Amino acid sequence: MPSSSVTRTEPANVSEVQTTSQTQRTLQVEADGGSRGNPGVAGYGALVRDPETGQILATDAQPLGRASNNVAEYSGLIAGLTMARQIDPEARVHALMDSKLVVEQMSGRWKIKHEDMRRLAAQARSIIPAGQVTYEWIPREKNKDADQLSNEAMDAGAAGTQWDAGASKVPVSAPGEGAQKAPAAEKATEPSSGSSSSAGSATHTGRLHHVEIWVEDLAQARRTLGWLFEELGYVLSGEWSEGASYQGAGEYLVIERGPDVSAGAHDRLRPGLNHLAFRAGTRADVDRLAQAAQAVGFTLLFAEQHPFAGGRNHYAAYLEAPNGFEVELVADPA
Structure with a gap:
């Protein structure tokens, strides 16, 4: 915080100068959200997958308290895009969702009338440049991993607890770039909420809970x-x-x-x-x-x-x- 008499100079933002690799990586985001009651007990689930190998690089799921289905769907997308950016901010991202509403609104083909949805869409668009992201609707049966994560989040919300990444049925199979492996002595401790891990595998560190x-x-x-x-x-x-x-x-x-x-x-x-x-x-x-x-x-x-x-x-x-x-x-x- 600056004082009234001293002007503080922020350090230079070195991230403003970046080099772009000749071969741009592609990441696949799969996201879902649900509300039991709409509005009711809500939660989202999201993952990032390597489309070439099929390996899951990161997962996230969180209960949302009482919220609508659309809020949960958008929250899942935001979480998925955020993980993709953390793995590789220069990557192209292909987002798959079974929400026709979110896909069409984010693709710009449908107008967003509700103020809450406009704020969430704006937040999602701010994460990764528009030219790097494409959206595709898929049927629910092809979005089973993200659906599983969102249901785990809703189960946690209904029980008054947080989502347990280590107990998830959708484990990380290949940690994304930048992830750090937990020390062996810490494997038995409760995983941090919102981290992308299976029991004993890599987790994102330094993330605010x-x-x-x-x-x-x-x-x-x-x-x-x-x-x-x-x-x-x-x-x-x-x-x-x-x-x-x-x-x-x-x-x-x-x-x-x-x-x-x-x-x-x-x-x-x-x-x-x-x-x-x-x-x-x-x-x-x-x-x-x-x-x-x-x-x-x-x-x-x-x-x-x-x-x-x-x-x-x-x-x-x-x-x-x-x-x-x-x-x-x-x-x-x-």
């Missing part, structure tokens, strides 16, 4: 932080008397006001968590969100340095919620 934010005024936090999370593409996936959860493409965010929360507003200047930073799209997207956020109660921090409070090459908006919690909205490199 969830963030839980304790607040004094839940209703106010939902009107501000909850609003912003949904604007950024997170989907309301659960709500109860003391909190609400928002599902992303793997990680999720929780706002909670429980009996153990101490009185008083959050102080971002005290030791502990200072702020959360989110990728927010283009500079125009950052500007739009910053303006809209102020209309619902956020305060723009470091206004005299905005939008370069983080340095002349770092376009971002720093916002403080009414409860004192800070978020940063970062624009993609120009």
Whole structure:
């Protein structure tokens, strides 16, 4: 977080300069989602496959709380595209789904009328450049692995637990590039939720699982932080008397006001968590969100340095919620 008197310079983004290999790899994403009740207990499943060998390189599945079937389908696609990008950001991706709606909307042949679907589609399109992704509808019987994963996620949601990658009936057969093999002593421990692994095989490390934010005024936090999370593409996936959860493409965010929360507003200047930073799209997207956020109660921090409070090459908006919690909205490199 920048101070009012010192401008922080962000490190150069070395990923902006990349070389493209002469032979572009192809990855196959298979995704599915379901809702028992529509809306009801929901979950998604996704995998990345090497189309040449048929080997599964990565898997992911997550319960979504109470959500619609369409939200679950889109969440599966987002998870699949995210895994493909992690394996090889330069690869061509062919996405297979048994949801005619998602395939036709993502292919641009059908209009997206529902606001929630528009946000999810925009999130999916932001993961991999459009020219690298193609979509194909397949019947459900040909999407059995992703269907199995989504059902495992829904089973976990119904039981109030998280999906167990190690117990999945759809194991990873060949870990994707960048995956690290778990040490033998750790094989018996619970696998991290959302990791792409079978028992004792490779897992993705360093992936955020969830963030839980304790607040004094839940209703106010939902009107501000909850609003912003949904604007950024997170989907309301659960709500109860003391909190609400928002599902992303793997990680999720929780706002909670429980009996153990101490009185008083959050102080971002005290030791502990200072702020959360989110990728927010283009500079125009950052500007739009910053303006809209102020209309619902956020305060723009470091206004005299905005939008370069983080340095002349770092376009971002720093916002403080009414409860004192800070978020940063970062624009993609120009």
